[in-house]
Amino acid sequence: SYAIDNQAAVNQLLPQLQDSNILGTIQSLSNYQNRFYTTSHGVNASNWIAAQWKQLAGNRGDVAVEQFAHASWPQKSVILTIKGTDNSAETIVLGGHLDSTVGSGTGESSRAPGADDDASGVASLTEVIRVLLAGNYQPRRTIKFMAYAAEEVGLRGSADIAKRFKQQQAKVVGALQLDMTNYQGDAQDIFLFTDYTNAAQNTFLANLAKTYLPSLKVGYSQCGYACSDHASWNAQGYAASFPFESSFNNSNPYIHSRNDTLASSGNQAKHALKFSQLALAYAVELGSDGP
Numbered sequence: 433s434y435a436i437d438n439q440a441a442v443n444q445l446l447p448q449l450q451d452s453n454i455l456g457t458i459q460s461l462s463n464y465q466n467r468f469y470t471t472s473h474g475v476n477a478s479n480w481i482a483a484q485w486k487q488l489a490g491n492r493g494d495v496a497v498e499q500f501a502h503a504s505w506p507q508k509s510v511i512l513t514i515k516g517t518d519n520s521a522e523t524i525v526l527g528g529h530l531d532s533t534v535g536s537g538t539g540e541s542s543r544a545p546g547a548d549d550d551a552s553g554v555a556s557l558t559e560v561i562r563v564l565l566a567g568n569y570q571p572r573r574t575i576k577f578m579a580y581a582a583e584e585v586g587l588r589g590s591a592d593i594a595k596r597f598k599q600q601q602a603k604v605v606g607a608l609q610l611d612m613t614n615y616q617g618d619a620q621d622i623f624l625f626t627d628y629t630n631a632a633q634n635t636f637l638a639n640l641a642k643t644y645l646p647s648l649k650v651g652y653s654q655c656g657y658a659c660s661d662h663a664s665w666n667a668q669g670y671a672a673s674f675p676f677e678s679s680f681n682n683s684n685p686y687i688h689s690r691n692d693t694l695a696s697s698g699n700q701a702k703h704a705l706k707f708s709q710l711a712l713a714y715a716v717e718l719g720s721d722g723p
């Protein structure tokens with residue numbers, strides 16, 4: 433159910449989220465020459481994220497970090513799992529993509545910083561992982577954080593994973609996608625996309641924002657096509673949502689170019705922090721439901 437009944441836990445964890453940490457992760461990821469799915473840099477960036485998430489996991493027995501190998505390209509996806517206590521068969525997925533591109537012809541030497549698209553989403557998620565684990569949060573459902581490979585070439589990493597989960601009849605209660613969280617193109621703060629997503633879960637997110645982030649303005653928009661990894665989960669029949677940094681009309685003009693840098697996003701991570709806050713509320717409220 434989409435009940436909002438964990439105020440104590442959420443309100444204790446929310447203030448611990450720091451935009452300075454998000455900024456650092458965006459900087460580190462955009463320092464790779466590129467993170468394209470077939471380059472050595474793209475492979476290294478995946479390994480770096482896995483190492484970061486392993487560091488955050490520390491020696492918690494209920495937390496595991498793995499890299500999901502894809503058959504037809506070298507860049508792996510990264511999955512961190514926090515195993516649930518008494519409702520661990522039900523799973524919540526929070527994802528973003530780790531690859532970057534400057535469009536067709538991207539290769540080993542291309543410069544593709546991908547600060548907003550999508551280092552920002554991976555950084556927003558990494559800060560949620562840090563706070564949940566530092567706060568020793570123990571979910572009843574299983575929570576999986578995913579950094580997908582090869583999103584820019586057709587949502588291929590998330591498609592592999594979502595298909596595998598469906599084949600295994602995994603009970604994914606909901607999936608949240610963070611792709612571009614740090615460029616504020618509009619006066620409103622968060623835009624919930626209504627195509628290729630689940631309406632009931634979108635309403636839940638709007639209610640989470642109203643409850644925990646009352647100063648934020650929430651709008652709605654559409655992509656018009658399967659524009660990020662939420663569409664891979666939607667395609668498998670799972671409830672997906674896609675909170676986005678701006679409206680379609682005012683989206684970041686720098687993406688898929690060498691100018692998708694932190695500087696182009698105002699050298700800040702305050703906008704990305706809002707998405708960490710929403711994602712944490714989503715993870716804790718859904719994660720705390722029993723069987």
Ligand SMILES: N[C@H](Cc1ccc(I)cc1)C(=O)NO
Nearest residue numbers: 549584655659660679680683
């Ligand atoms: N097409 C998406 C980015 C994207 C998504 C929504 C909107 I509006 C504008 C741009 C992409 O490149 N994801 O990596």
Ligand SMILES: [Zn+2]
Nearest residue numbers: 549584687688
């Ligand atoms: Zn992109």
Ligand SMILES: [Zn+2]
Nearest residue numbers: 549550611612
């Ligand atoms: Zn993207």
